[in-house]
Structures are given as structure tokens and as C-alpha cells.
Amino acid sequence: MAHPVIVTDSTADIPEELVNKYDIHVVPLRLMFGEETFEDGVDISAEVFYKRLVQSEQLPTTSQASPADYIEAYQNLMNMFPDSPIISFHISSGLSGTYQSALLAKSMLDDPPSIHVVDSKSASYGFGLLVVHAARLAAEGKTAAEILDAVEQVRRQRKLYFLVDTLEYLQKGGRIGKAAAVIGNLLNIKPILSIDEEGIIYAVEKVRGRKKAISRMIERFQADLGGIRNINVAVGHTADPASADPVLEELSRHYNLGEVVLTNIGPVVGTHVGPGTLAVFIWPN
Secondary structure, three states, rough: OOOOEEEEEHHHOHHHHHHHHOOOEEEOOOOEEEEEEEOOOOOOOHHHHHHHHHHHHOEHHHHHHHOOHHHHHHHHHHHHOOOOOEEEEEEOOOOOOHHHHEEEHHHOOOOOEEEEEEEEEOOHHHHHHHHHHHHHHOOOOOOOOHHHHHHHHHHHHHHHEEEOOOOOOHHHHHOOOOHHHHHHOOOOOEEEEOOOOOOOOEEEEEEEOOOHHHHHHHHHHHHHOOOOOOOOEEEEEEOOHHHHHHHHHHHHHOOOOEEEEEOOOHHHHHHOOOOOOEEEEEEEE
């Protein structure tokens, strides 16, 4: 049997060079600025998106990929790779209905091949790194079962934190009250967020000042990783790669860095966290 084909959705925020290198098939979610609709990562870039986000008085809306989107994607892949199983990774079901769309699409196909639909229980490169790992293993000739087992091991070892620069977008999205956002911004509060085992975002702590918040993130990674010293790291940024430098510099003082990935937090995730957000993902090397 041919090697597995790897599918994901655009919220994995995988750099284009890795998508192309490992032949990862990406199904885009949609973003709406008023009457204008864009496909995430297809016809709106992160650079253009964050400029528009800052200028827009109204928060854009997002839309999950539909079952029809996945039926089309799976059918095309079945035609191109009739003997290959498909492994399809998706943003946490606790954050989006995209996983359910993919499951429904699988159930509606006539005589489908082996399709494995995976709820990543994460977002952005928190599961993008799992997709890339799976694609590398597929290229090495691993079976679907071997890939799924290896990915689950990495998922359990991966640690992640998001640093939100402003409370404005959490407030606009209805996740916190307006008064809390105003007071938090006045006090220069920088929330540190993470994602739990059920794939739900939660507040870890609130720190005053960005520099201190970055230091607290590093301290939390140290506590999470124990004595591990060899790590891989990815930093998600909002079209501002230089913002990752302080994090990487601080991490390099404590760890031996293996793979280092810089990636944009895409428009769908960026709608809810806003510009200036940093997401740091670490997994043992």
C-alpha cells in the first residue's frame, strides 16, 4: 500500500515551505470582513489581515470548513492516490466544528479508503507541528497506525503557551467583559493562555508588562519540562517575526534548541487573539 496522505485545515498555521516540502493538503477555513469573504491562507495573507484587523471597527467573523469542503478534498485525494490511507488532522473540537465536518464528510463518502480523522485538541502550530511530524513519517514509509501512535506521543509531550498583547480582541469576541478589558489594558496586563487536555483555551495567569510575561512563560516551560534540555521550538507571531527574538534568546540560555520554526498565527486564530500575540510551542528533541 502507498504511504498515507496527510490532510489538515488552515488553522494549523504551517509555514508554506513545510506544506510544500512534505506535500501536506490544506483545507481552508473562511474569514468574513463585512460582505467580503476570504479563504484563510489562500486569498488573504497574515500581513494584510492584521493591517485590516487593526483598522476595522468591527471584528471579522470566521467560518469552519464544511462537510462539502472535505468531501471534495477527500474525493480528489482518493482519485489521485487510490491505494493510500488518509490521515486528516483538525483544530480542537472544543474550539471549532471543523473536526465534526470532516467526520461527517467521511461518513458520506461511498466506499471510502481508510480515513483517520484526528481531533488535535489544540490550535495553530500546537497541532501544526503534529501534522508536519506525521508528514515526515509518511515520507519515510511509516504506516498510518505507526504515524498515529508517534503523533500521540509527541502530543502528550508538547507544551504550549500564548501571550496576548491586548485584551481588546478577547473582549470584542465576547470572551471577557468590556470593563475587564479596559482595566486590563490600563494596567498593561498581559494574559498567558494555554489549551487543556480537552482542547479548551484557559487563562494560566495575568502578568503586568510584556517582558515579565515572557519570563513567566519561560519559567512555566522549565517547570513543565523538568530536566529535559534538548528541545524543538516553534514561535507563532502576528506577521512580526522579530517579536520571536526575545523568546528564542531566553530559551537558548536554558535549552539546546533543535528544530526552530517561525510561523504566522493565521487570520482565523488571529481574529480572536489580536495583533502582538506570541504563541510558543515546545516539544522534546
